[in-house]
Amino acid sequence: MKKIEAIIKPHKLDEVKDALDKAGIHGMTITEVKGYGRQKGHVEMYRGAEYQVVFKAKVKIEVVVTDAIAASVVDAIRAAANTNAIGDGKIFVLNVEEAVRIRTNERGETAV
Amino acid sequence: MFKNILLALTLALVVLVGTGTCFAGDPPKPDPSGASIGTASDVVNATSGAPTAEDMEKMAAAEPLATKLADVIGHNRIAINMVWTLICGFLVMFMQCGFALAETGFTRAKNAGHTMGMNMMVYAIGMLGFWICGFGLQMGGSGGAAALGGGGVLNSEFIVNIFGKDFGLFGTKGFFLGSDVYDGTVLTIFLFQMVFMDTTATIPTGAMAERWTFKHFCLYGFFISMFVYPLYANWVWGGGFLSQLGANFGLGHGLMDFAGSSVVHMTGGVAALAGAMVLGPRLGKFRADGTANAIPGHHIPMAIAGCLILAFGWFGFNAGSTLAGGDLRIGVVAANTMLASAGGCMTALLYMWMRFGKPDVSMAANGLLAGLVAITAPCAFVTPIMSVVIGGIAGVILCMSVLFIENTLKIDDPVGAISVHGVCGTWGMLALGLFADGTYGDGANGVKGAVTGLFYGDASQFMAQVVGVSVNIIFVFVVMFIFFKVSNKFVKMRVAPELEQEGLDMAEVAVIGYPEFSINKTHR
Numbered sequence: 001m002k003k004i005e006a007i008i009k010p011h012k013l014d015e016v017k018d019a020l021d022k023a024g025i026h027g028m029t030i031t032e033v034k035g036y037g038r039q040k041g042h043v044e045m046y047r048g049a050e051y052q053v054v055f056k057a058k059v060k061i062e063v064v065v066t067d068a069i070a071a072s073v074v075d076a077i078r079a080a081a082n083t084n085a086i087g088d089g090k091i092f093v094l095n096v097e098e099a100v101r102i103r104t105n106e107r108g109e110t111a112v
Numbered sequence: 113m114f115k116n117i118l119l120a121l122t123l124a125l126v127v128l129v130g131t132g133t134c135f136a137g138d139p140p141k142p143d144p145s146g147a148s149i150g151t152a153s154d155v156v157n158a159t160s161g162a163p164t165a166e167d168m169e170k171m172a173a174a175e176p177l178a179t180k181l182a183d184v185i186g187h188n189r190i191a192i193n194m195v196w197t198l199i200c201g202f203l204v205m206f207m208q209c210g211f212a213l214a215e216t217g218f219t220r221a222k223n224a225g226h227t228m229g230m231n232m233m234v235y236a237i238g239m240l241g242f243w244i245c246g247f248g249l250q251m252g253g254s255g256g257a258a259a260l261g262g263g264g265v266l267n268s269e270f271i272v273n274i275f276g277k278d279f280g281l282f283g284t285k286g287f288f289l290g291s292d293v294y295d296g297t298v299l300t301i302f303l304f305q306m307v308f309m310d311t312t313a314t315i316p317t318g319a320m321a322e323r324w325t326f327k328h329f330c331l332y333g334f335f336i337s338m339f340v341y342p343l344y345a346n347w348v349w350g351g352g353f354l355s356q357l358g359a360n361f362g363l364g365h366g367l368m369d370f371a372g373s374s375v376v377h378m379t380g381g382v383a384a385l386a387g388a389m390v391l392g393p394r395l396g397k398f399r400a401d402g403t404a405n406a407i408p409g410h411h412i413p414m415a416i417a418g419c420l421i422l423a424f425g426w427f428g429f430n431a432g433s434t435l436a437g438g439d440l441r442i443g444v445v446a447a448n449t450m451l452a453s454a455g456g457c458m459t460a461l462l463y464m465w466m467r468f469g470k471p472d473v474s475m476a477a478n479g480l481l482a483g484l485v486a487i488t489a490p491c492a493f494v495t496p497i498m499s500v501v502i503g504g505i506a507g508v509i510l511c512m513s514v515l516f517i518e519n520t521l522k523i524d525d526p527v528g529a530i531s532v533h534g535v536c537g538t539w540g541m542l543a544l545g546l547f548a549d550g551t552y553g554d555g556a557n558g559v560k561g562a563v564t565g566l567f568y569g570d571a572s573q574f575m576a577q578v579v580g581v582s583v584n585i586i587f588v589f590v591v592m593f594i595f596f597k598v599s600n601k602f603v604k605m606r607v608a609p610e611l612e613q614e615g616l617d618m619a620e621v622a623v624i625g626y627p628e629f630s631i632n633k634t635h636r
Contacts, residue, residue, distance in 0.1 A: 045468050046406035047475055047528070048515045 001096040001112055002070040006061045007033065007089040008081040013059050019080035020063065023073050029062045039087045058089060064096055064112045140264030146296030149261040150190030152182040158189060158438075190261035193436040194297070197260060197304050200432020203425045204307040208235050208314065210421030215318040216625075217415025218474065218527040220407065221632070222615025223322045224625025230317040230326070234333050238313040241337030242306050245287050250342035251305060252283020254350040256297055259436035263297035269351055277360045280352040282343055304432065305349075308376050309341045311429075315380025318527035319388045323395075323612055326620045328605045332595075336383060340591055344584060345375045354583060357576045358559040364573025366557040367580035368548070370445075371433035373489030373540035378584045381534020384525070386592035391605055393524030395612050404518045407526065412474060419477040423453055426484045430491045441492055441552055448491045449484065452503030456483020456536075459507030467511075475511060478528045482510035485533055486540035493548035493563045502543045506536045541581045545574030 008016055013030065020028060034055035041054040065073050074091055082088055099111040143149055156165050163171070163182075172179050212231035216224050253269020256262050268285040271278045286293045289302060313336050317329070347354040348369050358366035369375050399405055409415055431446040460479020464472035483503030487494075490502060513531035517523050525531070546565045553563035564570035596605065611619045615631065618624055 044406070044408075045470065045472070046408045047472060048464065048468060048511070049404040049406035049518060051406035051408065 001064055001099060001109060002067060003062065003064045003094045003096045004070065004073055004077070005092045005094065006077045006081065007035070007058050007091075008061065008077075009083065009088060010057055010059045012081045012083070012088075013061075015080045016061060016077055019076040020061075020073065023069065023076045025063055025065065025073060027063070031060045031062075033058050033060045037087075037090065056087065064099060066109050066112065140262070140267065142265045142291070142293055142295035142298065143262075144294045144296065149194075149296050150187035151261075152179060152186050154186035154190050154261060155182045158186075189438055190259075192438050193259045194261070194300050196437030196442075197300055197432060197435050200428035201300075201304040201307050203428025204304075204311065204432065205425075207307075207311055207422050207425035207429070208232075210418045210423075210425055211311075211314045211318070213414050213418025213421065214477075215321055215418070215527050217411040217413070217418060218318070218409035219321045220615070221410040221626055221629075223617060224410070225617035225623040226326065226615075226620050226625075227317070227321050228625070229621040229623070230321070230324070230329050231314055233330065234314045234317060235310055237330060237333035238310045238337040239306055241334045242309050242342070243289060243302075244338060246309060246338050246342040247289070247302050247305060248284065248286035248342075249282045249339070250309075250345045250350045251301060252285035252287075252350070253280060253346070253352075254283065254301075257301055257435050259434070259439070260297045260300055263295060263301055265293050265295055266298060266301075269346075278353075278356070280346070280350070280356065282346050282352070283350055304435070305345070308372055308429075309337055309345070311372075312341050312376050312380040312383075313337050315377070315529050315533050316384040316387045318529040319384035319525040320391050321526050322616065323391060323607055324387075325604055325607050326616075328599065328603045331599055331603055332387075335595055335599075336592075340383065340588060340595075341375075341379055344379055344587060347583070348375050348580065354576075354580050355557045357579060358557050362572060363576035363579065364545075364570055365553060365559045365563050365576070367576050368493070368544055368553070368556065368563055368573065369489045369541060369580070370492045370544075371430045371488045373485060373537045373544075374580055374584050376429075377485045377488060377533040377537035378541070378581065379588050381530050381532070381537055382585055382588040383592045384529045385523070385534055386589050387596055388523050388525055388530065390593065390596040390600065393522070394526070395609060397524045398522060402522065404522075409474065409526075415474065416477050419480055423450075423480055423484060426453070426488075430488060434492070444496075444552075445491045448494060448496060448499035449487055451496055451499040452483040452487030452491070452506070453480045454483070455500040455503030455505075456480055456486065456507035456510070459504045460511055461507075463508055463511040475514070475528075478514070478532055479507035479510055481532045482506040482536040485536040486543060488537070489540040490544035490547060492552055493544055493565075495547075495549055498543075498547045498549070502540065502547065505543075506539055509539055510536055538581050538585075541577050542574070545577035548573060 034057055036054055036056055041052055041056060043050050044053050070093060074093060077091055100107055101111040155162060156168060212228055215231060216227045219227050251266050254266050256264050256266050266285060269280045270282050270284050271280050313333060346352040348367050354367040356366055357363040397405055397407060426449055427446055430449045431442045434442055457476050457480040461471045461476035464475045483506050486502050486506035487499055510531050513535040514528050517525055517530055546567055548563045548565035550562045550564035550568050554561060556563060564573060566574040607616055
């Protein structure tokens with residue numbers, strides 16, 4: 001099993017969710033997060049004075065999938081979240097040791 | 113606080129013992145029931161075609177029914193004026209809500225409970241202070257208001273005679289609204305003047321937001337409502353010396369301030385300047401190299417709603433200052449008021465757009481208020497075209513003032529109160545002296561002829577305005593600066609730095625503005 005963590009622009013969430021639905025993913029967890037990468041924030045003006053916005057708002061999506069479809073899910077997220085502009089975010093893929101469905105006690109890939 | 117109340121009591125006693133002013137003839141009696149307010153005498157000279165006193169005397173024997181009807185008409189005339197004044201007073205009271213929303217929206221979420229708390233408590237504290245001695249000092253010698261049927265019991269002013277001229281300094285009657293002023297007209301005047309005073313008292317809470325201790329704020333609330341506002345207001349509206357600059361020294365009609373560009377807004381704005389200077393900037397407002405760092409407000413919809421509520425309440429402020437629904441200049445006053453707000457809003461928006469590339473909505477909302485503050489003094493005396501011009505110039509002055517105060521003076525004013533109320537209030541006072549068109553205000557402050565500005569032929573009115581704003585800036589700034597400096601020795605003004613970083617809500621007022629949300633404690 002793989003856990004896919006994607007940090008994307010907040011306004012891309014609907015499109016990424018639709019893409020994951022199409023790819024056969026039936027559940028996901030999202031978190032509103034803040035951060036910066038190479039983009040390093042930007043400068044805004046308020047009432048004629050500058051201020052640095054360092055931590056930009058992003059959405060983090062977490063899904064756990066079987067090894068077989070992991071690569072295609074990553075591609076689907078990338079395609080949906082891409083705007084070709086700086087600050088589009090990143091996708092990380094991690095190995096998952098175990099999964100448990102709490103209600104039925106199913107284990108492993110049947111639980112995801 | 114107890115010290116202040118004791119002080120007021122002592123002062124009240126001193127002046128009660130020391131007054132000797134009285135009018136010739138029967139002393140006026142208060143009328144608590146209101147039954148005898150508004151009589152046939154209020155019909156006399158009420159309009160250009162109204163009967164004169166001689167007409168009434170002559171016809172009394174021939175037409176007794178007409179005399180009786182005249183009594184009812186007089187009562188109705190005063191009733192219309194009193195209802196108008198009260199409703200406008202209620203509108204001005206609602207401006208407290210506008211101030212609360214605007215100030216809270218333009219500051220950070222972690223201080224929302226504290227900022228709202230100051231705006232609510234200034235209503236209660238200010239009103240009590242004004243009831244104790246503020247009203248008496250302001251209006252005790254004003255002679256009441258003819259448009260409201262009398263109030264002649266307010267007949268005691270402390271006067272100093274210099275060079276053979278009388279200088280009225282403060283009223284000496286009406287403290288605690290005791291039985292000697294238990295009168296329908298007087299209490300209508302009290303309500304109307306109280307909500308004006310409260311507008312002044314709440315202005316500095318914006319400039320000093322996010323770092324002021326609640327305890328010191330309470331002390332301030334009593335001080336400004338009991339002494340500072342009432343004294344200047346007496347000089348302009350209570351029959352004091354600035355109102356007599358015309359009668360005594362030939363300066364136009366004396367200081368003219370129709371609804372309070374100086375009395376209300378300059379007093380608040382100048383007090384805010386003194387307070388913000390003594391209190392110092394918020395942590396993180398200025399970088400190590402001295403450049404300003406923006407600290408965006410947390411709730412722009414709240415702030416904009418607040419500014420629009422203020423604009424609504426302003427109709428009461430300006431049109432209500434006729435104290436007379438029967439004075440049909442109110443249409444001009446109300447229309448001028450809204451035109452100036454549009455002018456100020458538009459020019460502030462355009463200024464920011466052209467200078468910084470984006471239309472800054474928060475500044476446009478300030479511009480709306482700037483136009484309103486500027487038109488507050490001249491609203492009854494200028495043309496609609498000049499109202500748009502006065503408001504439009506105010507919007508530009510506002511933007512330049514905000515940038516100057518922040519970048520040059522290095523004073524932190526989170527909501528722009530000093531610029532909106534102090535600077536644009538000054539502009540409004542001078543604008544009256546420039547643009548008053550000579551169509552209104554005949555006989556104002558005991559001077560014959562209509563109020564006329566420099567560009568319409570009367571330079572002396574402009575001089576009166578210059579004297580008036582100078583007195584305001586010097587008196588209010590010096591007194592408030594000393595008050596803040598001295599009281600700071602006894603009651604700490606500034607919260608501890610840890611509290612300022614954490615937010616003032618829990619530590620200062622024991623409520624969290626938004627307990628169910630996680631709040632960003634920093635501004636980035």
